[in-house]
Each structure stands twice: as structure tokens, then as C-alpha cells.
Amino acid sequence: MNTNTTMLGYSQLYKKELIENIVPFWTEHSIDKEFGGYYTCLDREGKVFDTDKFAWLQGRQVWTYAMLNNRVEQNEDWVNIAKHGANFLLKNGRDNEGNFYFSFNRAGQPLVQPYNIFSDCFAAMGLGALYKADPVDEYGEVAYNTFQNILKRRNNPKGKYSKIYPGTRDLKNFALPMILCNLSLELEHLLDKQLIDDLAAEVIHEVMETFYDAGSGLILENVHADGSFSDSFEGRVLNPGHAIEAMWFIMDLGVRLNNKALIEKAITIALRTLKFGWDDEHAGIIYFKDIKGHPVQQLEWDQKLWWVHIEALVCMAKAYQLTGNQDCADWFIKLHEYTWPHFRDNQYGEWFGYLNRRGEVLLPLKGGKWKGCFHIPRGLYQVWKTLEVDKLAFV
Amino acid sequence: MNTNTTMLGYSQLYKKELIENIVPFWTEHSIDKEFGGYYTCLDREGKVFDTDKFAWLQGRQVWTYAMLNNRVEQNEDWVNIAKHGANFLLKNGRDNEGNFYFSFNRAGQPLVQPYNIFSDCFAAMGLGALYKADPVDEYGEVAYNTFQNILKRRNNPKGKYSKIYPGTRDLKNFALPMILCNLSLELEHLLDKQLIDDLAAEVIHEVMETFYDAGSGLILENVHADGSFSDSFEGRVLNPGHAIEAMWFIMDLGVRLNNKALIEKAITIALRTLKFGWDDEHAGIIYFKDIKGHPVQQLEWDQKLWWVHIEALVCMAKAYQLTGNQDCADWFIKLHEYTWPHFRDNQYGEWFGYLNRRGEVLLPLKGGKWKGCFHIPRGLYQVWKTLEVDKLAFV
Numbered sequence: 001m002n003t004n005t006t007m008l009g010y011s012q013l014y015k016k017e018l019i020e021n022i023v024p025f026w027t028e029h030s031i032d033k034e035f036g037g038y039y040t041c042l043d044r045e046g047k048v049f050d051t052d053k054f055a056w057l058q059g060r061q062v063w064t065y066a067m068l069n070n071r072v073e074q075n076e077d078w079v080n081i082a083k084h085g086a087n088f089l090l091k092n093g094r095d096n097e098g099n100f101y102f103s104f105n106r107a108g109q110p111l112v113q114p115y116n117i118f119s120d121c122f123a124a125m126g127l128g129a130l131y132k133a134d135p136v137d138e139y140g141e142v143a144y145n146t147f148q149n150i151l152k153r154r155n156n157p158k159g160k161y162s163k164i165y166p167g168t169r170d171l172k173n174f175a176l177p178m179i180l181c182n183l184s185l186e187l188e189h190l191l192d193k194q195l196i197d198d199l200a201a202e203v204i205h206e207v208m209e210t211f212y213d214a215g216s217g218l219i220l221e222n223v224h225a226d227g228s229f230s231d232s233f234e235g236r237v238l239n240p241g242h243a244i245e246a247m248w249f250i251m252d253l254g255v256r257l258n259n260k261a262l263i264e265k266a267i268t269i270a271l272r273t274l275k276f277g278w279d280d281e282h283a284g285i286i287y288f289k290d291i292k293g294h295p296v297q298q299l300e301w302d303q304k305l306w307w308v309h310i311e312a313l314v315c316m317a318k319a320y321q322l323t324g325n326q327d328c329a330d331w332f333i334k335l336h337e338y339t340w341p342h343f344r345d346n347q348y349g350e351w352f353g354y355l356n357r358r359g360e361v362l363l364p365l366k367g368g369k370w371k372g373c374f375h376i377p378r379g380l381y382q383v384w385k386t387l388e389v390d391k392l393a394f395v
Numbered sequence: 396m397n398t399n400t401t402m403l404g405y406s407q408l409y410k411k412e413l414i415e416n417i418v419p420f421w422t423e424h425s426i427d428k429e430f431g432g433y434y435t436c437l438d439r440e441g442k443v444f445d446t447d448k449f450a451w452l453q454g455r456q457v458w459t460y461a462m463l464n465n466r467v468e469q470n471e472d473w474v475n476i477a478k479h480g481a482n483f484l485l486k487n488g489r490d491n492e493g494n495f496y497f498s499f500n501r502a503g504q505p506l507v508q509p510y511n512i513f514s515d516c517f518a519a520m521g522l523g524a525l526y527k528a529d530p531v532d533e534y535g536e537v538a539y540n541t542f543q544n545i546l547k548r549r550n551n552p553k554g555k556y557s558k559i560y561p562g563t564r565d566l567k568n569f570a571l572p573m574i575l576c577n578l579s580l581e582l583e584h585l586l587d588k589q590l591i592d593d594l595a596a597e598v599i600h601e602v603m604e605t606f607y608d609a610g611s612g613l614i615l616e617n618v619h620a621d622g623s624f625s626d627s628f629e630g631r632v633l634n635p636g637h638a639i640e641a642m643w644f645i646m647d648l649g650v651r652l653n654n655k656a657l658i659e660k661a662i663t664i665a666l667r668t669l670k671f672g673w674d675d676e677h678a679g680i681i682y683f684k685d686i687k688g689h690p691v692q693q694l695e696w697d698q699k700l701w702w703v704h705i706e707a708l709v710c711m712a713k714a715y716q717l718t719g720n721q722d723c724a725d726w727f728i729k730l731h732e733y734t735w736p737h738f739r740d741n742q743y744g745e746w747f748g749y750l751n752r753r754g755e756v757l758l759p760l761k762g763g764k765w766k767g768c769f770h771i772p773r774g775l776y777q778v779w780k781t782l783e784v785d786k787l788a789f790v
Contacts (some may be wrong), residue, residue: 001607004651042690048689049687049689050627050628050689058674085463101560102558103565105563109563110560110563111559111560111563111564112558112559113558113559113560116559142556161558162498162556163507163508163510163556164506164507164508164658165496165504165505165506165508166505168500168504168505168506169500169506187747231445232445233445233447233764234448292444294438294444294445295438295444295758295759295760296758297763297764297765299694299698299749299757299758300695302757303694354694356697356751356752357751361696362697363690363691363694363696364690364691365690368690368692369628369692378507391776
């Protein structure tokens with residue numbers, strides 16, 4: 001059996017997992033029929049153990065169900081589930097300036113202020129996708145205005161909630177340019193072509209040059225405002241999963257721009273990051289590492305997280321499909337063989353989110369404050385569709 | 396050998412560890428002779444791996460060296476080391492309103508704003524102890540003014556840096572009343588007796604009634620403003636080490652007030668908390684647990700931390716010395732037999748701070764952003780002095 005045939009088998013497995021395991025789990029357990037929006041704090045069996053709602057996860061689940069309708073098959077139930085979350089966000093989500101709060105109680109009253117610009121990113125992403133499924137003006141308008149608000153806030157995303165004393169060590173963080181790589185493509189139908197083109201050029205520069213550390217060939221999480229290395233806890237820390245996820249966003253932009261060199265560079269960085277982040281002792285990808293080998297501040301540094309592993313699978317699937325690079329196929333298989341037996345819950349469905357270094361379940365939850373209906377379904381969809389293509393793009 | 400003789404042996408061991416291992420380690424490795432203050436980011440061997448300075452740890456190390464001089468033996472070197480950190484804090488520590496910044500770069504320029512009132516608590520504690528060793532007006536004045544500032548800020552300690560949306564779920568946190576139990580006694584020489592008496596009554600009420608959960612008999616970390624239970628992540632989480640540490644602060648207040656019932660209640664809570672927090676599978680005290688058994692938000696929940704274990708040793712030593720309760724002696728020995736072989740570094744001196752659930756070293760550092768020259772030396776001193784007394788207080 002050649003590699004292409006093997007990969008086609010994975011495609012079918014990932015499709016089945018998405019449609020028969022993951023989507024039914026969230027459809028059954030996450031809908032709050034009384035107060036609107038989604039429960040995301042679900043225990044191993046899917047039972048709600050906490051009713052707080054988090055803007056990131058509301059927006060992301062809107063996106064997931066709208067995306068399923070838009071890209072898998074038209075399905076009114078999926079659209080209605082997406083609208084269920086969108087309406088909660090539209091009704092409760094924003095302060096007077098249009099910034100999205102971070103979290104809410106069950107009834108939708110705000111609990112945590114809009115200190116976190118990623119709430120806005122995922123709200124815009126969800127509403128933008130839903131507008132494709134059901135072109136209600138408000139979905140498109142709020143997605144558009146929120147995106148503009150993100151661009152306006154992006155040089156000072158935490159605003160008055162920042163605890164940093166200005167001027168001593170002004171760092172910028174990798175997460176926002178990384179998300180904008182993906183968000184600009186997700187909202188392409190709502191934005192001017194010129195804005196997308198300019199933004200794409202800018203975020204590609206940020207991700208692939210500003211945050212790229214030429215010495216190590218790795219992507220840094222935080223750099224000085226001028227792009228230089230900061231020899232501090234924040235400057236030294238690497239988050240391999242984050243960088244690997246960003247590399248498939250970059251590959252998507254590379255495809256759109258038909259820029260083969262950009263794709264090749266992204267794959268080189270992704271392979272290097274995988275090697276750097278792989279745990280040779282217990283397998284799996286380490287959560288945080290210091291580039292100089294010093295102790296990190298994050299006590300969870302050695303844990304194995306669901307999103308890191310599924311995003312790495314997407315990255316290697318795309319890398320293989322675009323180039324036929326056998327290293328990428330090998331890494332895909334190695335990641336698959338770690339990820340499925342460790343994260344997938346064969347008994348109660350869906351996947352665990354948090355494993356300890358040895359790959360044992362650290363928290364039995366299926367969803368919480370950070371894990372919702374997003375990385376697993378998006379990743380399964382991406383792998384399915386990527387490996388379904390029976391010829392390689394650039395080979 | 397009776398229990399008293401056994402305990403006297405521990406006293407000598409803890410004294411030796413303090414004087415021959417811990418104090419020389421910090422004296423040798425932590426002094427920044429060029430820019431003032433202390434390095435606290437020390438690797439396993441004691442080498443500086445990061446030069447940032449943290450107000451908590453600066454204030455705490457000032458306290459430790461001043462305390463050694465005040466309570467162990469007069470020693471000019473120790474006073475000079477305390478003054479070295481105090482002068483750094485006095486020169487660089489405060490904003491225009493007298494609030495202490497959270498952290499600084501090596502040169503003393505502020506990095507993180509004064510969002511954290513515990514910076515002020517430990518600065519006041521350190522300067523207050525140093526004023527006893529060397530009655531320079533400025534030490535006493537700044538300690539006094541900072542304490543008044545803490546009392547002024549205590550109903551809204553994060554001030555403008557709070558991310559909580561007011562009114563939806565107003566919680567108060569256990570840490571500040573707990574620290575005030577200890578700080579009010581540490582600053583007794585600077586404060587009016589009436590203030591101390593009133594404050595002691597108030598914080599004892601807060602700790603032993605407001606945060607005490609009658610149903611479980613355990614201490615909660617966060618409760619509603621009216622003292623009621625909040626069925627939320629914050630409301631459900633318990634930090635056993637925190638509650639156990641607080642119980643020896645309460646015992647100290649009980650001794651001062653000659654309140655035997657208060658001491659007995661503190662011991663009952665401490666024993667119950669130890670039982671609740673003990674890891675029956677791998678031994679040691681768990682860092683965080685949900686009171687309803689739900690998953691917690693803290694990914695580090697199952698780790699074993701240095702301060703938790705040394706504070707529990709202090710608590711059980713005091714509990715035994717005050718009452719002769721054999722359960723407390725048994726727990727002391729059980730804790731000792733876990734703590735010393737796992738945390739103490741026989742090769743390079745000092746103690747590790749962070750172990751994983753199995754008791755393996757998670758981070759090889761001897762000091763960092765949160766671990767400095769404080770819990771281990773304070774705890775060793777407290778156990779030494781507590782168990783040195785050859786008769787029991789209330790027996």
C-alpha cells in the first residue's frame with residue numbers, strides 16, 4: 001500500500017469520527033435551551049458540571065456548526081444550533097463600545113470584562129461563518145464591525161486591563177498576528193480584497209520574520225516591539241503547538257497566494273518545531289519549553305493537550321498533501337498513533353483535553369473554560385478534506 | 396523513645412537544615428551586588444538564570460534575614476543582607492501613591508503594575524522586621540504607611556486592574572484576611588494595640604466563619620460578598636496548603652489571645668484539610684481540589700509544592716506542641732517522611748519547589764517568580780523553635 005492510499009484511509013476515519021462521534025456529542029450535551037448559548041463545561045459523560053459561558057467557546061461553536069453546514073453539507077439543524085449561540089452572543093456579548101466580554105453567567109450577565117481580544121476574534125469568526133449559512137444582516141454587520149474593532153485595538157489589545165508597566169520591556173505577542181492569518185481568510189467574503197491582501201502581507205511578515213528566531217529556526221511567543229529577542233521568561237518561552245498551528249494557517253495563505261516558497265518555509269519550521277517539542281521520553285508534544293533550556297513559569301509545561309496534537313495532525317496532513325514530503329507523512333502517522341489512543345474516549349465519546357506527561361488523563365472533562373466544540377471538529381474536518389484529495393498539489 | 400523525645404530530634408534537624416543548608420545557599424547565590432536587591436531565579440546549582448526581581452520575594456527575603464537576626468542570633472551580616480533588599484524596595488518599589496509594583500527588571504525599573512496587594516503585604520512585613528533589627532525611621536514609616544494602605548485597599552485589592560465585571564458575581568478571596576492574621580502580629584511593634592485587637596477579631600471571624608464551609612468543615616478560597624457559597628469554579632476550588640498554613644496563623648493568634656477553643660477549632664480544620672488534600676495514591680498534598688469533585692481550572696492541580704508541605708509541617712508541629720494531640724504528631728512524621736526525601740536536594744543544597752503528582756522533580760529550580768528565600772527558612776525556624784520546647788503548652 002503506498003502512502004497516498006494509507007492517507008486516504010485516515011481521511012475516512014477522521015470523517016467518521018467527526019460526523020458520528022464529535023458532532024453528536026456537542027449537539028446532545030451543549031445546548032442551553034432555557035437561557036440560550038452553549039454549555040461547555042461538560043464532564044466525561046457529557047453532563048454539565050458548570051453553567052458559566054465563555055465568549056471564546058461560544059463564538060467557536062457558532063463557527064463550527066456554521067462551517068459544517070457551509071462545507072460538509074447543508075443542514076438546517078446545524079444552522080439552528082449556530083444561530084442559537086450567535087443570538088446569545090448578540091444579545092449579551094458586547095459592552096457599549098462593541099468589545100466582547102470574556103465570560104458570562106448562565107443567564108448571559110457579564111462576569112469578566114473584555115480584557116481579551118480573542119473573544120472578539122472568535123465572535124467575528126463565528127458570526128462571519130453563520131452569515132454565509134444564513135445572510136441575516138446583523139450577523140454580517142457585527143462580524144465586520146468586530147473585525148474592524150480588532151484591527152483598531154491590535155497594537156494595545158488588553159487596553160486598560162494590561163498590567164504591564166509601559167516602557168520598561170514592551171513585548172508583543174505572537175497570538176494575534178497568528179489568529180489574523182486565519183481570520184482574514186475566514187472573513188474574506190465580508191472584507192475588501194485590498195484589505196485582505198495588505199493584511200495577509202503584514203501578518204505573514206510578522207509570523208515568518210518578526211517572531212521567527214533565525215538562530216534556532218523556531219517561532220517565539222513574545223518579542224520586543226522592534227522584533228528583537230527578549231532574554232526574559234516571556235521572551236524565552238516557546239509553545240510548540242501554537243507555532244505548528246500557525247504554520248498551517250500560513251500554508252493556507254501560501255495556497256491562496258500561490259507562494260510555494262512560503263509553504264516550504266512553513267513546513268520546514270513546522271518539522272523543526274515538532275522535533276523540538278516532541279517528548280522523547282514519554283512521546284507526545286510538550287506544552288511549553290524555554291528556548292535556552294531554563295525552567296519555564298508555566299507549571300503545566302510538560303502536559304499533553306488536545307489542541308496541540310490535533311493541530312499538528314492538520315499541519316502535517318496539509319504539508320504532505322501540498323508537497324508529498326515523506327517526513328510529513330511519517331510525522332502524521334507518528335502523531336496519529338499517539339493522539340488517538342491517548343486522547344479519544346472510547347467509552348463516553350469525544351476526546352479528553354488534558355493529559356499529564358505520561359499520557360494519563362489529568363482532567364476527565366470533555367469541555368471547560370478553554371476546551372469546547374472547536375479544535376477537534378475543525379481538525380478532523382481539515383484532515384478529512386485534506387487527505388481526501390487523491391493527488392498531491394505541488395507534485 | 397516517647398513522642399516528645401522524637402519531636403526534639405526533629406527540632407535539631409530543622410535547625411541544622413536552616414543554618415547549614417538554606418541560609419548559606421541564599422547568602423551565596425541571591426545577592427545582586429551591582430544593582431541591589433536579590434536574584435531569586437536560581438537554577439538547581441544556584442546559578443542565576445533570570446535577573447527579573449519580584450516584589451513578593453524581595454520583601455519576603457528582607458523579612459527572612461531580619462527575622463534570623465531578631466530571633467536566632469544577632470548577626471550584622473544578616474542585617475546587611477536584609478538592608479540590601481530593603482534599600483532596593485525603598486528606591487524602586489513604589490508608584491506615586493505608595494503601592495508596590497509587582498516586578499522589576501534587574502536595574503529596578505517597574506515591569507508589572509501594582510495590581511497585587513500581596514507585594515505590599517510582604518514589603519511591609521520585611522520592612523517591619525528590619526525596623527526591629529535596625530530602627531531606621533524610614534523602615535518603620537514605610538512599613539506603617541504600607542500597612543495602612545493595605546487596609547484602605549483591602550475591599551478592592553486589585554483596584555483598576557480587576558477584570559471582574561462588578562455586580563454579577565462579587566466574590567471575596569481568602570488570601571488577604573489570611574495574610575492579615577499573620578501580618579498584624581508581625582507588625583505588632585508598629586501598630587496601636589486597639590487596631591491589632593480589632594483587626595485580629597475581624598480576620599479571625601473572616602477566616603474561621605466567613606470562609607469556613609460548615610457542611611464540609613473545610614475552608615473555601617472564594618465566597619460571595621455575603622459569605623455564601625458560590626457554585627462556580629472559583630467558589631468550589633480548595634487549596635489545602637493555603638488553609639493549613641492559615642490554621643497555624645490562627646493558632647498563633649489563639650496563643651496571643653489565650654483562646655484554647657480557637658486553637659482546638661484550627662487544629663480540627665487542619666486535620667480535616669490534611670485528610671481531604673492527601674493523595675492516597677502517590678502521597679503528598681494535592682495543590683487544588685474541587686469541593687464537589689468536579690474538574691478544576693488549575694492545570695497544576697495534582698502537583699506537590701514545597702510551601703504546601705513545609706507549612707503543613709509547621710501547622711502539625713504547633714498543633715502537637717499546643718495540645719499533645721497524637722494525631723498531629725503522627726501527621727507531622729508522615730509529612731516529614733514524604734517531604735524531606737522528595738523536596739530536599741542532597742546534591743546541590745536547598746529544596747526543590749515543584750514536584751509532579753508522583754513526587755518527581757517537575758522544575759529543577761531553587762527559586763523563581765514565586766519561590767524565594769521564605770517558606771523553607773520560615774518553616775524550618777518555626778518547627779525548630781516549636782519542637783524545642785520540652786513541655787506541651789496546654790497539657
